[in-house]
Every structure is written in structure tokens, then in C-alpha cells.
Amino acid sequence: MxxxxxxxxxSVRPxxxxxxxxxxxxxxxxxFGGRFLVHDSVLDVVEGSWPGHLVVIEFPDIAAAHGWYDSAAYRAILRYRTDHIDCDVVFTPGVPDGYRASSHH
Structure with a gap:
């Protein structure tokens, strides 16, 4: 999935x-089949507040996301981001086709 x-x-420190x-x-x-869906977009905040920027990267599955993040190639450049950008990062699976919120009780 x-x-x-x-x-x-x-927070980004240039x-x-x-x-x-x-x-x-x-x-x-x-x-790892990763591709950017959203990258540093200007957000249209319609509820609450959202200080900062958003990035969304799609992967074929959660194992691929972890494989990318844990890869030697990514680990070699990770500090270029973490040294200068305060960031929260999460991985989440998508939902199956036909998913209905009402089925998540």
C-alpha cells in the first residue's frame, strides 16, 4: 500500500x-520509488496555524520509505538538512481505494 x-x-536557516x-x-x-508530491509549498491555512513549510513524498509502501531514510546515500546527506532546518518527519501508510472514513470507528 x-x-x-x-x-x-x-524553521529554515538559509x-x-x-x-x-x-x-x-x-x-x-x-x-526506493520515492517522488515528491508537495515540496516547500505556500500553504493556504484554513484552520488554525501552520508555521513553516510542508513536504510530502510518496513511496510504493512503508518499507520503501524506511529503506530510503535508512539508506547510506540518504544518511550521507541528511545532516545538510537537519543542521539548518527544524523539522518534524513522519511516515504514514495511505488508505486503500474505496476507503470510507465511516468505516474507521
Whole structure:
């Protein structure tokens, strides 16, 4: 089942290493079938507040998401992001086709 890596980037401190991360990150996603769905978008907040930016990456399944995050290639560039961006990152599975919220009691 499709899975997603979701990142809430609360605070970004500009630095050249962020550019390096952006230059390299797609190559780390490719072997795991990862692709950006949302990247640093301007959000239209309709309830509450959302300080920061949002990133959503789709993977074929949760194992692929973990495989990417734990890979040597990604670990080699991770600090380029974490040293300069305060961020929460979660992985979540998607829901099956035809899912109805009412079935989740």
C-alpha cells in the first residue's frame, strides 16, 4: 500500500548546505520509488496555524520509505538538512481505494 513521508519544516536557516541537499536528494529517492508530491509549498491555512513549510513524498509502501531514510546515500546527506532546518518527519501508510472514513470507528 502506498505510503508517505510528511515533513513539517518549522524553521529554515538559509545555508549553502541546503542547496547541496536539494541537489542530491532526488538521487537518493529514485532507488526506493520515492517522488515528491508537495515540496516547500505556500500553504493556504484554513484552520488554525501552520508555521513553516510542508513536504510530502510518496513511496510504493512503508518499507520503501524506511529503506530510503535508512539508506547510506540518504544518511550521507541528511545532516545538510537537519543542521539548518527544524523539522518534524513522519511516515504514514495511505488508505486503500474505496476507503470510507465511516468505516474507521
Amino acid at each position: 502506498t505510503a508517505y513521508a510528511v515533513a513539517h519544516m518549522r 545555508h549553502p548546505e541546503i542547496g547541496r541537499y536539494l541537489d542530491l536528494v532526488c538521487d537518493t529517492l529514485d532507488p
